[in-house]
Amino acid sequence: MKNIAVEKVRTIAITGHGGCGKTSIIENLAFKTGANSRLGKVDNNTSMCDYQEDEKRRKITINSKVVTIQHNGSALFIMDTPGYADFFGDTLGALRVADCTLIVIDATAGIQVGAMKTWKELSKKNRPRAIFINKLDKDKANLESTLSSIKKTFGINCVALHIPIGDKQNFKGIIDVISGKGLEQADDTLGKKVEETKSKLIDTIAESDDALLEKYLGGEELTSQEIAQGFQKGIASGKIVPIFCGSADKGIGMDELLDAICSYFPSPKDLGSVIGQPEGEKREPAKDAPFSAFVFKTVTDPFIGHLTFFRIFSGTITTNTEIFNSTKNQKEKIGHISFMCGKEQVSTDEASAGDIVVAPKLKHTTINDTFCSTAKKIEYEAIQYPQPTLSFSIHSKNKGDEEKIATGLHKLSDDDPTLNIIKNIETKEMVLSGLGDLHIDVMLDRLKTKFHVEVDIGKPKVAYKETCRKKAKGHEKHKKQTGGRGQYGEVYLEIEPLEHGAGFQFVDNVVGGVIPRGFLPAVEKGIRGAMEEGIIAGYPVVDVQASVYDGSYHTVDSSEIAFKIAGSKAFKEAFLNANPVLLEPIMNLEVTVPDEFTGTIIGDLNGKRGRVQGMESVANMQVIKIQVPISEMFTYSNELRSMTGGRGSFTLDFSHYEEVPSHLAQKIIAEAKAEKEAARS
Numbered sequence: 271m272k273n274i275a276v277e278k279v280r281t282i283a284i285t286g287h288g289g290c291g292k293t294s295i296i297e298n299l300a301f302k303t304g305a306n307s308r309l310g311k312v313d314n315n316t317s318m319c320d321y322q323e324d325e326k327r328r329k330i331t332i333n334s335k336v337v338t339i340q341h342n343g344s345a346l347f348i349m350d351t352p353g354y355a356d357f358f359g360d361t362l363g364a365l366r367v368a369d370c371t372l373i374v375i376d377a378t379a380g381i382q383v384g385a386m387k388t389w390k391e392l393s394k395k396n397r398p399r400a401i402f403i404n405k406l407d408k409d410k411a412n413l414e415s416t417l418s419s420i421k422k423t424f425g426i427n428c429v430a431l432h433i434p435i436g437d438k439q440n441f442k443g444i445i446d447v448i449s450g451k452g453l454e455q456a457d458d459t460l461g462k463k464v465e466e467t468k469s470k471l472i473d474t475i476a477e478s479d480d481a482l483l484e485k486y487l488g489g490e491e492l493t494s495q496e497i498a499q500g501f502q503k504g505i506a507s508g509k510i511v512p513i514f515c516g517s518a519d520k521g522i523g524m525d526e527l528l529d530a531i532c533s534y535f536p537s538p539k540d541l542g543s544v545i546g547q548p549e550g551e552k553r554e555p556a557k558d559a560p561f562s563a564f565v566f567k568t569v570t571d572p573f574i575g576h577l578t579f580f581r582i583f584s585g586t587i588t589t590n591t592e593i594f595n596s597t598k599n600q601k602e603k604i605g606h607i608s609f610m611c612g613k614e615q616v617s618t619d620e621a622s623a624g625d626i627v628v629a630p631k632l633k634h635t636t637i638n639d640t641f642c643s644t645a646k647k648i649e650y651e652a653i654q655y656p657q658p659t660l661s662f663s664i665h666s667k668n669k670g671d672e673e674k675i676a677t678g679l680h681k682l683s684d685d686d687p688t689l690n691i692i693k694n695i696e697t698k699e700m701v702l703s704g705l706g707d708l709h710i711d712v713m714l715d716r717l718k719t720k721f722h723v724e725v726d727i728g729k730p731k732v733a734y735k736e737t738c739r740k741k742a743k744g745h746e747k748h749k750k751q752t753g754g755r756g757q758y759g760e761v762y763l764e765i766e767p768l769e770h771g772a773g774f775q776f777v778d779n780v781v782g783g784v785i786p787r788g789f790l791p792a793v794e795k796g797i798r799g800a801m802e803e804g805i806i807a808g809y810p811v812v813d814v815q816a817s818v819y820d821g822s823y824h825t826v827d828s829s830e831i832a833f834k835i836a837g838s839k840a841f842k843e844a845f846l847n848a849n850p851v852l853l854e855p856i857m858n859l860e861v862t863v864p865d866e867f868t869g870t871i872i873g874d875l876n877g878k879r880g881r882v883q884g885m886e887s888v889a890n891m892q893v894i895k896i897q898v899p900i901s902e903m904f905t906y907s908n909e910l911r912s913m914t915g916g917r918g919s920f921t922l923d924f925s926h927y928e929e930v931p932s933h934l935a936q937k938i939i940a941e942a943k944a945e946k947e948a949a950r951s
């Protein structure tokens with residue numbers, strides 16, 4: 271940001287389980303710093319973040335938002351993220367560009383799946399994070415048990431910086447153990463607690479830095495400057511995770527959180543140079559470095575048009591400049607740039623390292639693209655989005671709307687990589703896949719309100735996948751002579767299984783020019799087409815390698831289409847011989863029920879092929895953690911309601927793919943065949 275040094279920029283994602291209070295916290299921060307003139311509330315639809323009609327109606331965050339705040343000479347780019355697993359795609363985008371993530375935990379519910387998920391994601395690369403324990407004003411709030419489960423689950427390097435004065439209805443303030451702010455309100459007992467917490471914090475700070483530890487063990491006291499610097503360094507390196515607390519509803523702990531963000535959260539400078547591709551390329555987070563940025567979000571809206579959100583990693587950009595999209599290998603003209611504040615855009619003529627900005631009407635850019643200067647190219651690592659797990663067939667309510675539906679859904683999926691639309695060539699059916707039924711429901715709602723078309727949805731379908739378990743060979747000679755020019759292409763190939771998640775690899779093992787190089791892309795296209803359509807049950811094929819090792823061509827009759835067909839058929843033959851299997855999505859299910867229902871719930875889930883992973887008791891409730899195939903879960907909300915008289919709740923979250931037991935696979939394959947036959951007749 272102009273006139274603000276990179277050292278004073280903070281880019282923060284706020285994450286956590288659905289309903290823990292993320293949006294409410296941001297509303298407080300925006301109000302306290304004057305970014306919003308009034309205090310927005312989710313409950314009465316005045317939130318600046320949850321501004322979309324469906325967010326107001328459902329009272330949840332569906333898409334991430336950026337709120338740009340200035341406070342005491344610092345620039346804060348705060349990202350609100352959705353807590354529901356169904357919208358995790360947008361959360362991943364925010365995590366990718368945040369320098370630090372604040373994970374919010376509801377003190378009445380403890381650590382829930384939403385918090386766990388972000389933690390795991392950030393742990394992969396030891397990224398900086400902090401924790402905020404919210405809702406301390408509520409009767410059921412339990413700070414002590416929340417703190418101990420944080421230490422048990424996340425580790426002892428999670429240390430409290432803030433401790434509350436009073437609790438529940440009497441919760442009235444916060445003490446900052448480093449600065450001692452708020453201490454004047456503490457009685458003796460609380461004063462002792464502050465001392466203990468401070469000493470634990472200093473122990474952790476000392477342990478995170480060799481030089482400090484040496485001094486500390488030598489019996490010397492650390493100076494306040496050493497404590498502050500050690501704390502900041504420890505957070506930046508992921509060695510220390512500070513814990514804050516408060517109540518977004520009562521506005522307690524918010525000023526202290528703001529101050530801590532500015533004082534201790536890492537700036538882009540603290541995290542050092544940003545690594546990209548080709549190997550060895552990196553950029554310094556400085557305003558005068560070559561420009562580079564990463565696109566983590568796009569929004570297409572009939573009212574605001576098309577906006578591209580990007581985080582600048584290095585350099586400075588001004589309006590009306592040409593930049594280079596290194597992922598697409600295309601130039602882009604940046605006309606306007608703005609900072610975002612909920613839905614409001616605040617134009618700027620300049621933005622620089624650390625900033626998150628938007629640009630309208632870009633022609634070639636999509637999510638996951640890198641921008642850089644034309645003179646110095648770099649490409650940053652893409653966000654790995656989860657695969658959709660739940661699919662529905664959809665049909666137009668009004669005849670003739672099919673084209674409009676396809677266009678609308680494609681536009682929605684451009685902004686949401688976890689939404690997939692496939693038209694099944696065999697059955698002519700359109701299949702929409704997403705991360706859960708809420709995701710699909712919201713998207714179909716948007717199709718209606720934004721694109722004015724309605725669809726009927728069929729039965730839920732599991733997003734099965736096909737793969738193979740052994741090597742096998744396939745051959746096809748495609749030869750046709752129908753009048754004039756004929757068609758000729760012959761392909762020999764061998765397929766073999768790849769590790770889970772590897773996707774597809776095409777290998778060219780052709781020697782002696784038996785298939786001219788120019789025809790190999792057509793062979794690959796044919797194989798990819800066959801994989802997309804599926805072979806044993808119409809589900810996409812994954813994790814295989816196909817190597818073409820022989821074939822033949824004809825100087826006159828060979829064409830791309832002939833090789834495409836030969837490639838597709840040879841692949842199908844090989845796949846059928848390679849011990850094909852079906853894979854199904856397995857979900858992490860967490861069911862929270864009063865103690866007395868535990869036996870019933872576990873019994874029921876055993877019958878659903880569930881595998882218990884663990885149990886935890888929170889107050890008088892049991893949290894049962896279990897892995898279960900998604901195909902068993904479609905009617906679970908109704909079942910749980912009737913088993914517990916409405917006293918149970920659950921969350922469902924994708925875990926991994928696993929092979930479908932063969933007796934069930936046979937049934938699925940037979941059903942797919944019958945469906946195909948029915949579509950043909």
Ligand SMILES: Nc1nc2c(ncn2[C@@H]2O[C@H](COP(=O)(O)OP(=O)(O)OP(=O)(O)O)[C@@H](O)[C@H]2O)c(=O)[nH]1
Pocket residue numbers: 286287288289290291292293294295312313329330331332351352353354404405406407408516517518519520
């Ligand atoms: N009593 C109390 N209620 C709170 C507090 N913070 C949030 N709430 C309420 O909890 C509900 C959820 O708050 P949100 O801010 O929408 O939570 P969120 O984490 O943004 O939810 P999602 O975006 O849907 O994941 C709302 O009814 C809030 O008023 C708090 O500190 N105390």
Ligand SMILES: [Mg+2]
Pocket residue numbers: 292293294320330331350351352353
């Ligand atoms: Mg929210």
